[in-house]
Every structure is written in structure tokens, then in C-alpha cells.
Amino acid sequence: AQSVTQLGSHVSVSEGALVLLRCNYSSSVPPYLFWYVQYPNQGLQLLLKYTSAATLVKGINGFEAEFKKSETSFHLTKPSAHMSDAAEYFCAASPGYSTLTFGKGTMLLVSP
Amino acid sequence: EAQVTQNPRYLITVTGKKLTVTCSQNMNHEYMSWYRQDPGLGLRQIYYSMNVEVTDKGDVPEGYKVSRKEKRNFPLILESPSPNQTSLYFCASSQGPQDGYTFGSGTRLTVV
Numbered sequence: 229a230q231s232v233t234q235l236g237s238h239v240s241v242s243e244g245a246l247v248l249l250r251c252n253y254s255s256s257v258p259p260y261l262f263w264y265v266q267y268p269n270q271g272l273q274l275l276l277k278y279t280s281a282a283t284l285v286k287g288i289n290g291f292e293a294e295f296k297k298s299e300t301s302f303h304l305t306k307p308s309a310h311m312s313d314a315a316e317y318f319c320a321a322s323p324g325y326s327t328l329t330f331g332k333g334t335m336l337l338v339s340p
Numbered sequence: 341e342a343q344v345t346q347n348p349r350y351l352i353t354v355t356g357k358k359l360t361v362t363c364s365q366n367m368n369h370e371y372m373s374w375y376r377q378d379p380g381l382g383l384r385q386i387y388y389s390m391n392v393e394v395t396d397k398g399d400v401p402e403g404y405k406v407s408r409k410e411k412r413n414f415p416l417i418l419e420s421p422s423p424n425q426t427s428l429y430f431c432a433s434s435q436g437p438q439d440g441y442t443f444g445s446g447t448r449l450t451v452v
Contacts, residue, residue: 318383328373
């Protein structure tokens with residue numbers, strides 16, 4: 229079964245610093261990969277997705293993620309954090325069916 | 341506006357009293373799914389549907405039922421709710437596994 233691991237339940241950065249949220253998936257066949265963001269008391273919003281077209285994927289709000297097959301990773305980055313980026317971020321993987329498996333989430337804290 | 345609509349947003353009920361959480365999407369999506377979100381556990385799939393009258397169990401189906409009689413609707417039924425079903429529930433829909441899911445705003449259920 230597919231599994232998704234997010235390293236670090238909480239990540240703290242200063243405003244303007246690099247954001248790096250880590251995600252690893254377990255699969256011998258690269259699945260479809262996604263990053264979602266959840267703001268307090270809201271649903272999940274799709275940030276970006278990998279569907280094998282390109283290994284570097286750009287998403288909304290200045291976020292991007294790089295797919296590395298050799299490392300089975302799909303880490304999320306943003307060059308400069310903004311206070312409004314504070315939220316919980318979820319990595320998810322789909323093997324190509326309708327199941328979508330989520331990691332446990334990483335809470336991003338941004339300090340001024 | 342393209343959206344997934346869940347009702348109610350908040351629900352407090354007593355153990356054993358049957359309830360239904362409704363979900364409707366206006367995007368003509370084939371796939372629909374229910375997730376529950378619990379602190380520290382991320383999102384776990386309860387049931388999913390690939391088309392009308394086609395449903396299957398996710399990772400945590402015990403205590404839940406679903407039906408897909410129409411393409412746009414995918415209600416979640418708790419025949420005899422128990423306190424361990426207290427959670428935040430999300431309905432989601434998708435055109436296909438490569439697209440990721442669009443999520444509703446969530447239903448916060450408390451069973452006392």
C-alpha cells in the first residue's frame with residue numbers, strides 16, 4: 229500500500245527565510261503527487277501537483293516542488309516565507325486510482 | 341462557482357442516533373471521496389466512488405455507509421454514531437486521479 233511520510237510535524241521559519249517542507253513516498257512506481265494547504269477552519273486547497281510532465285512543479289503563492297525519483301521525494305519549497313504562509317501543509321500520493329493517501333501534515337509557523 | 345458543498349458545517353449528536361452528512365458537487369466529476377481528519381493522523385480515506393453505483397472502502401470504513409445514486413451527490417451515513425467518530429469530515433471530488441481532489445469546507449462532528 230502507498231504511504232506518504234512528512235518529516236517534521238512543525239517547521240518554524242522567520243519571515244523572508246527559505247521554506248522547505250519534506251515529503252517522501254513509498255512506491256516502486258512513481259505515483260501522482262500533490263501538495264495541499266489548509267488554513268485554520270478551512271478545507272484543503274491544492275497548491276501544486278506532479279503528473280510526470282516535469283520534475284520541477286510550480287504552484288500557487290510562489291511555492292514549488294521537485295520530484296526526485298531516486299530519492300522517492302517531493303519536497304515543497306518557497307524562497308521567501310510570508311506571514312500569510314502560516315498554515316498546515318499536506319503531501320499526498322495517488323497510485324492512479326481514486327485513492328489518495330495523505331501524509332500526517334506539517335504545520336508551518338512563520339515569525340516576524 | 342465550481343465547488344463541493346457539505347452540510348451541515350457543525351453537528352453535535354448523541355451516541356446511536358443515525359445521521360447523514362450530505363455532499364454535492366457541481367463540476368460533473370466522476371470521482372468522489374470522504375475523508376476524516378484527526379489531529380496527528382492527517383486525513384484518512386473512509387469511502388470513495390468512481391462513478392454512479394460504484395463505491396469502495398478506503399482505509400477506515402468501519403461504522404460508515406455511503407451511496408452514489410446520482411453523479412453529483414455522495415452522502416455519508418453513520419447508522420449508529422459512537423464517540424470515536426468525533427472528527428472533522430471532508431468530502432472531495434475529482435475528474436481523475438491525475439487531477440487531485442477538490443475539497444469541501446468540512447463538517448465538524450461531535451458525538452457525545
